[in-house]
Amino acid sequence: MYGYSGKILHIDLKTKKNWVETKPEEWYKIYIGGVSMASRLLWENITPGCDPLDDGNPICFANGIFTGTPVPVGGKFGLASKSPLTGFIGDSLSGSWFSIALKRAGWDGMVLHNSCDRWTQLFVDDDRVQFNDATYLLGKGTFETEEAIRTKLGDDQIRSCTIGPCGENLVRYANVTNDGRQAGRTGHGMLWGHKKLKAVSVRGSRGVKVFDPKTLNQLSYDISKSAQGKYTEKYRVYGTSTGLLNTNAMGVLPTRNFQEGVFEDAELVSGEYLDKHHKVKVIACAQCPIACEQMSMVKTGPFAGAMTGIEYESLFANSSNLGISDMRAAIKLITISDQDGMDSITMGVTIGWAMECYEKGILKKEDFASKAHPEGLELNFGNGDAAVAVAEMIRDQEGIGKLLAQGTRIASKVIDEERGTETYKWAVNTKGLESAGYDARTLKTFALGLATGTRGGCHNRSAAYDPDMKGETNRFTVDETRGRVAADSEEYAAVYDTLPLCKFIRRCFTGKADRAGAWPAIAKLINATTGWEFGYDEVDLIGVRACTIKKAFNIREGWTEKDDDLPWRWKHDPFTKGPSAGVIVTDEELEYMKDLYYKAKGWTEEGLIPKELLIKLGMPDVAEEIGV
Amino acid sequence: MATSTSKYAYIDCDPNLCVGCQLCEYICSFTKTGEYNSYRSRIRTVRVDEVLITAIACRTCENAPCVIVCPRDALTQDPVTGIIDINATKCDGCAWCIEACDFGAISINPQTTLAEICDQCKDEPDGPQCVKWCPKEALTLTTPDQRAQKTRRNLISESLNIPQKATDPK
Numbered sequence: 001m002y003g004y005s006g007k008i009l010h011i012d013l014k015t016k017k018n019w020v021e022t023k024p025e026e027w028y029k030i031y032i033g034g035v036s037m038a039s040r041l042l043w044e045n046i047t048p049g050c051d052p053l054d055d056g057n058p059i060c061f062a063n064g065i066f067t068g069t070p071v072p073v074g075g076k077f078g079l080a081s082k083s084p085l086t087g088f089i090g091d092s093l094s095g096s097w098f099s100i101a102l103k104r105a106g107w108d109g110m111v112l113h114n115s116c117d118r119w120t121q122l123f124v125d126d127d128r129v130q131f132n133d134a135t136y137l138l139g140k141g142t143f144e145t146e147e148a149i150r151t152k153l154g155d156d157q158i159r160s161c162t163i164g165p166c167g168e169n170l171v172r173y174a175n176v177t178n179d180g181r182q183a184g185r186t187g188h189g190m191l192w193g194h195k196k197l198k199a200v201s202v203r204g205s206r207g208v209k210v211f212d213p214k215t216l217n218q219l220s221y222d223i224s225k226s227a228q229g230k231y232t233e234k235y236r237v238y239g240t241s242t243g244l245l246n247t248n249a250m251g252v253l254p255t256r257n258f259q260e261g262v263f264e265d266a267e268l269v270s271g272e273y274l275d276k277h278h279k280v281k282v283i284a285c286a287q288c289p290i291a292c293e294q295m296s297m298v299k300t301g302p303f304a305g306a307m308t309g310i311e312y313e314s315l316f317a318n319s320s321n322l323g324i325s326d327m328r329a330a331i332k333l334i335t336i337s338d339q340d341g342m343d344s345i346t347m348g349v350t351i352g353w354a355m356e357c358y359e360k361g362i363l364k365k366e367d368f369a370s371k372a373h374p375e376g377l378e379l380n381f382g383n384g385d386a387a388v389a390v391a392e393m394i395r396d397q398e399g400i401g402k403l404l405a406q407g408t409r410i411a412s413k414v415i416d417e418e419r420g421t422e423t424y425k426w427a428v429n430t431k432g433l434e435s436a437g438y439d440a441r442t443l444k445t446f447a448l449g450l451a452t453g454t455r456g457g458c459h460n461r462s463a464a465y466d467p468d469m470k471g472e473t474n475r476f477t478v479d480e481t482r483g484r485v486a487a488d489s490e491e492y493a494a495v496y497d498t499l500p501l502c503k504f505i506r507r508c509f510t511g512k513a514d515r516a517g518a519w520p521a522i523a524k525l526i527n528a529t530t531g532w533e534f535g536y537d538e539v540d541l542i543g544v545r546a547c548t549i550k551k552a553f554n555i556r557e558g559w560t561e562k563d564d565d566l567p568w569r570w571k572h573d574p575f576t577k578g579p580s581a582g583v584i585v586t587d588e589e590l591e592y593m594k595d596l597y598y599k600a601k602g603w604t605e606e607g608l609i610p611k612e613l614l615i616k617l618g619m620p621d622v623a624e625e626i627g628v
Numbered sequence: 629m630a631t632s633t634s635k636y637a638y639i640d641c642d643p644n645l646c647v648g649c650q651l652c653e654y655i656c657s658f659t660k661t662g663e664y665n666s667y668r669s670r671i672r673t674v675r676v677d678e679v680l681i682t683a684i685a686c687r688t689c690e691n692a693p694c695v696i697v698c699p700r701d702a703l704t705q706d707p708v709t710g711i712i713d714i715n716a717t718k719c720d721g722c723a724w725c726i727e728a729c730d731f732g733a734i735s736i737n738p739q740t741t742l743a744e745i746c747d748q749c750k751d752e753p754d755g756p757q758c759v760k761w762c763p764k765e766a767l768t769l770t771t772p773d774q775r776a777q778k779t780r781r782n783l784i785s786e787s788l789n790i791p792q793k794a795t796d797p798k
Contacts, residue, residue, distance in 0.1 A: 069664055070654040070761075097650075104665060143678065156674075157666060180678060205738050207663025217658065224651065224763050281679040284647035287654070289763030291647035295679050307678065 002211040003529040009107045014114035018129045030618045034500035035091040036546035037062035038078035052084040059112040064500045068103035068208035070220040073502035075287030083186035086432040086456045088554045090186030095285035096179035101159040104204025115195035124202045134198035141339040142177035160201040164341025167193040169397045171405040173346040184343045211531035224289040231507035232290045239294035240312035241271030251578030252439040255320045256381045257352035258428045262578035265325030303332035316437035317348025329384025336391045349434035353408045370399045428567045430457035441570050442580035443468040448486040448593040451564045454550040464489040478589045483596025491543035498546045555626045561607045634690030636710025637771045643682040645766035652758035659757045670746040685746040686733040694725035
């Protein structure tokens with residue numbers, strides 16, 4: 001086999017035994033890599049129905065088909081476990097060196113079973129597996145941990161996935177971090193912390209071979225040069241943050257915990273402002289010729305020295321969404337989330353929920369008392385200093401930080417039960433995952449995408465905000481096309497997440513990002529790497545299969561159609577100002593669109609998957625278990 | 629850093645332009661071995677911290693210490709180009725050249741355990757492949773004189789606050 005080793009490494013964290021599983025080429029043709037293969041490995045290795053923090057919930061890594069080759073933006077891997085935040089599939093994607101090291105060590109995937117009995121740094125050194133004591137790493141941030149491991153083991157080619165203090169302290173939305181990139185969103189870090197797994201390090205010293213290197217080099221070279229032009233300009237020059245002024249202009253920029261869709265100080269927290277006042281350097285993931293990571297630093301004030309890469313999603317959650325117009329506080333908040341290892345979107349949205357509770361008098365100043373602030377905090381919208389103090393309390397699980405470390409779904413439930421309040425009405429999450437930076441009240445196809453998303457409300461898994469924002473659909477209303485549009489958007493994104501390729505390359509193949517523009521070019525890359533004979537249809541099926549295995553996983557874990565829902569606020573509470581004022585997604589609209597979506601997918605009215613469809617997709621064993 | 633570089637051309641990396649993508653390592657190792665493997669690359673990217681990133685290959689020093697120090701005379705320097713040649717039959721992988729090199733530009737091949745060094749792709753018709761592939765044009769084949777000229781030009785444009793290429797839209 002070319003492009004793959006055919007081998008999956010299994011490690012039992014409890015018995016410290018490891019074994020190798022070989023997979024046939026046909027299996028790879030169905031699941032490919034990234035989130036799809038990681039989800040499949042999870043399907044095969046989890047104890048169905050177990051609690052996310054049980055030993056039966058494994059950690060599954062899956063490499064990419066292009067990882068370790070010069071194919072631009074192909075150095076990525078998928079990570080899957082049952083999510084402690086949602087209780088459903090937790091499939092994340094992260095980029096850079098870790099995946100390449102794993103590939104060079106000879107592993108297409110890795111499954112970690114059970115838990116460690118003490119804090120461990122696992123080291124996969126080509127074929128050798130070592131359990132090292134991680135005591136010296138405890139309390140260290142993510143980047144710091146990686147550096148400390150490289151120093152201790154004496155090789156700067158050693159790459160690590162780590163958790164920061166947030167994972168150690170069991171913040172429910174802690175991330176796993178590698179090479180400054182995050183496998184984010186669904187709380188992998190909490191699971192790792194629970195398993196006492198501080199870091200997984202890999203050294204891979206072998207080369208990667210492909211079927212037709214001459215063709216692959218030429219294709220890669222051309223894409224790499226094309227990626228220096230206008231197709232990626234928005235990512236290279238300002239980064240994704242440049243979208244903030246656009247979402248603001250359309251009235252869909254979440255502001256003050258999604259109460260409004262326009263922020264009066266949007267200019268001050270825009271990508272353009274960031275570029276002018278805070279940018280230090282643009283850096284890239286390994287194997288990426290685009291380079292979009294806008295490393296930005298606070299230069300003045302109490303947060304001087306804080307530096308991290310700023311993206312649109314992190315930025316909205318920690319600026320407009322908190323009413324914060326001081327970019328320095330936003331950068332500090334994002335630096336805490338990145339370096340200490342928690343999800344910046346969920347952190348921001350959770351602090352936004354707490355701010356609204358404070359302004360409505362449900363949480364009081366003294367509720368926010370901590371060692372650093374014994375008198376408490378005035379957590380008004382816009383108070384950056386207080387937000388930073390709360391983020392640190394979340395990280396340290398101090399005082400009310402313990403509650404806020406659970407995310408908005410659990411935190412609102414606890415407060416509502418304790419105080420008889422209705423704070424769930426402004427807990428903006430779907431399936432427990434806090435929503436991304438496109439308010440879906442007036443992006444109705446996207447609302448459908450979020451409601452039906454297998455890992456909850458995620459902009460990476462459903463890109464249906466795109467047709468809504470580009471005017472390809474009427475974003476204020478619903479019609480009979482939406483089921484198909486949402487399904488197409490989800491499956492399109494899943495192709496990239498499975499190969500995986502970063503979506504920012506999508507226009508660089510032919511200038512056109514649609515299926516007709518990208519799929520034939522991607523097929524050529526796959527064929528030159530593996531020697532397979534993929535065409536348009538096979539590439540298209542990659543996405544369908546990825547969505548199917550994730551959905552099948554959720555069904556086996558007890559998903560019902562009621563779980564495909566939207567936050568209360570989007571269904572009842574319209575904006576009062578801006579171009580998106582006065583609109584909500586009604587229950588009728590949502591139910592109508594869900595029916596269209598299930599139909600477009602070829603599922604039953606209850607959203608279950610027919611046996612024959614699963615068999616047709618090459619998943620007979622899945623059909624046996626959950627097919628109807 | 630001690631050793632002075634010389635009149636010879638070498639592969640230079642501009643740390644302001646380098647984004648750390650490592651495509652130079654991919655294409656170098658492929659050109660020399662037919663595999664993609666950073667451990668076999670003769671140019672190495674260095675990431676000191678999140679933003680301090682560059683790449684290093686042989687600097688073709690005059691009176692190169694690696695050549696002088698080799699106990700088996702396996703290393704020779706081309707008097708015209710300054711390119712160092714390592715004779716694989718003479719080299720026994722003792723790594724004295726690595727100790728002598730002030731730039732960390734020599735590596736041991738993990739398979740053969742012999743030393744390897746950048747030869748500026750002297751056998752490739754279109755020159756150094758890393759320079760050809762670098763997506764940010766951070767790598768150049770340059771002489772110390774040319775490098776000094778570039779530094780002077782950059783200094784002037786920076787002091788006049790003219791936007792640098794790295795942030796300019798193409």
